[in-house]
Amino acid sequence: MLFVFFDKPDSSRLRMALxxxxxxxxxxRRDKILAAGSLRPAPESAAVGGLWIVDAADKSEVEALLDSDPFWLEGLRERVEILSWHRAFPEPVLI
Known part of the structure; x- marks a missing residue:
């Protein structure tokens, strides 16, 4: 599953603290979170959210994972989208 987060506006100080x-x-949680990283409008810009690729059976498993993330617990995230990701290529993701 694909996990996309959006931070609250003007929250870069909170992001750095956490x-x-x-x-x-x-x-x-590397056994479940296969890839994770920040989202930025441009490479040199501050992060505005994040993207994860998660090995999960269903959406509820992803939601349970999210509930313990310090960024979520401390109020950094404004919203999250949990989407089912369907790979176009069978090869493993190389990041």
């Missing part, structure tokens, strides 16, 4: 806890949280 970054270490968030990265540690991600590291502990």
């Amino acid at each position: 970054m270490d806890a968030h990265l540690e949280w991600l590291r502990c």
